[in-house]
Amino acid sequence: MDNRIVVGGVLIHRGRVLAARRSAPPECAGRWEFPGGKAEPGESEEQALERELLEELGVRARALRRLPGSWTVRAGLELRFWAADLLSGDPQPLEDHSELRWVGPGELAGLDWLDHDREVLPHVARLLAERDALPL
Known part of the structure; x- marks a missing residue:
């Protein structure tokens, strides 16, 4: 059986x-994550991410690009992280979250992240540094 992608x-x-959060x-509950969810059958990872962010936030x-690595959440469920740009809207905790927070590179380590999300933090910090260096 193929893994379902988150x-x-x-x-x-x-x-x-x-x-x-x-x-x-x-x-x-109470721990921090990067929001998202499961891809539906026939849906690309990019489509799933864009749909989930609309539903949850x-x-x-x-969706811009996939970050390195993938993690087994549980049997048959594989987590992959994607960088994404905010196009429009003000994020709200509509589903499964009690709080949202915009954090800078220096604040990443201070949150109690879910384990898989913590493992991707070095890539996130590098991405933020790259984006910061880009001209506006």
């Missing part, structure tokens, strides 16, 4: 990245 969105805006399930975003 996409996590590293949503970047003005040199910061959006962190979302989980409200459910109980074993994850009420924003339109554009």
